[in-house]
Amino acid sequence: MPAEIRRTVLSVQTTFEEGGKTVDKPTKLVAAIAIIKNPWFGRGYVENLRPEIHDVAPSLGKLLTDMLLDVTGDKLEGCGKASIVGMGGEIEHAQAMTHTLHFGNQFREAINAKSYLAFSNTRGAAGCSMMIPLMHKDDGGKRSHYQTIHLTVPDAPADDEILVALGASIGGHPNHRIGDRYEDLKEMGHDVDNPAGV
Numbered sequence: 001m002p003a004e005i006r007r008t009v010l011s012v013q014t015t016f017e018e019g020g021k022t023v024d025k026p027t028k029l030v031a032a033i034a035i036i037k038n039p040w041f042g043r044g045y046v047e048n049l050r051p052e053i054h055d056v057a058p059s060l061g062k063l064l065t066d067m068l069l070d071v072t073g074d075k076l077e078g079c080g081k082a083s084i085v086g087m088g089g090e091i092e093h094a095q096a097m098t099h100t101l102h103f104g105n106q107f108r109e110a111i112n113a114k115s116y117l118a119f120s121n122t123r124g125a126a127g128c129s130m131m132i133p134l135m136h137k138d139d140g141g142k143r144s145h146y147q148t149i150h151l152t153v154p155d156a157p158a159d160d161e162i163l164v165a166l167g168a169s170i171g172g173h174p175n176h177r178i179g180d181r182y183e184d185l186k187e188m189g190h191d192v193d194n195p196a197g198v
Contacts, residue, residue, distance in 0.1 A: 003056045004037035006161065010067055011151055018174035027171035031132055031149045032067035034060060034164050036097075038089045041160040049096045057097060061106030064166040069110065071168075076111055078134035078145040078169030080118040087125055088159030094121040097164045107166055113137040127154050132167035141181035144172030 011031040015023055039052040068076065081104065085094035097103060104117050118133040129152055136145035149167045157163050182192045 002059045003034065004039075005063075006035045006037070006156075008063070008067065009033040009035070009153055010071070011149070012071055013149070015174045021175055023174045025171060027174050028072070028169065029134075029147065029149045030068055030071045030168045030170075031130075031151060032064040032166050033130070033153065034064060035153065035156045036060070036162050036164060038085060038093055038160050038162050040090075040093050041086075041088055049092070053096050053100050054102060057100050057103035058106060060097065060164055061103040061166075064164070065107045065110050068107075068166055068168045072170055075170045076168045077136060077171060078147060078167075079107065079111065079113060079115075079137045080132050080134040080149075080167045081107070082120045082130055082132040082163075082165045082167070084121075084128060084130055084157055084163040085123045086157035086159040086161045087123060089123065089162065091121060091123050094123065094162055097162055103164075111137055115140045124157070126156055126158060127152050130163060130165060132165055134167055134169050136172075142172070143178055143180050144176040145169060147173050 013029040014026050016026050017023060039056060040046050081098045083094035083098045085091060098119060115135055115137055118135045120131050120133055132149040134145060134147045136142040147169055185192050
């Protein structure tokens, strides 16, 4: 059966000024969250989580992807994911919803991403902090797109719920100026095209 969804939440943050300087092109951070019933709650230790993953993850991934793309369209540059399981569940339950291709590839394929999805997973009570780390959808070395969406849902997760989220950015970090990973590699004498020396 598909996810039992209590509510969805869409958060859009637009930054116009950072560090006392106007952002030349305002940036956006977008989070799409679903508050769902934990399908393993109250069942004790469940050895095989895959049946519920297969039932829930694909439609949940599509729902959250569609919510993000309704805001970003084809301007999306950064992406990531996160989940929080309520205190009555295991962290493995939170990870089960996001660490599966049945969920993540709904998003990655829709945006033609080459990078993996940065992630965070935790267990917490209602109102605990959710942090969705982001990176550039095509280039994991672009530090301009290392950002974190930080938010809370005051009444979730309940003990029997999981918060599942996808995050996106339009633009990089406002007024980015720390350089990219590739600049560090050059300064340290590494071959940028072959940083591991393979």
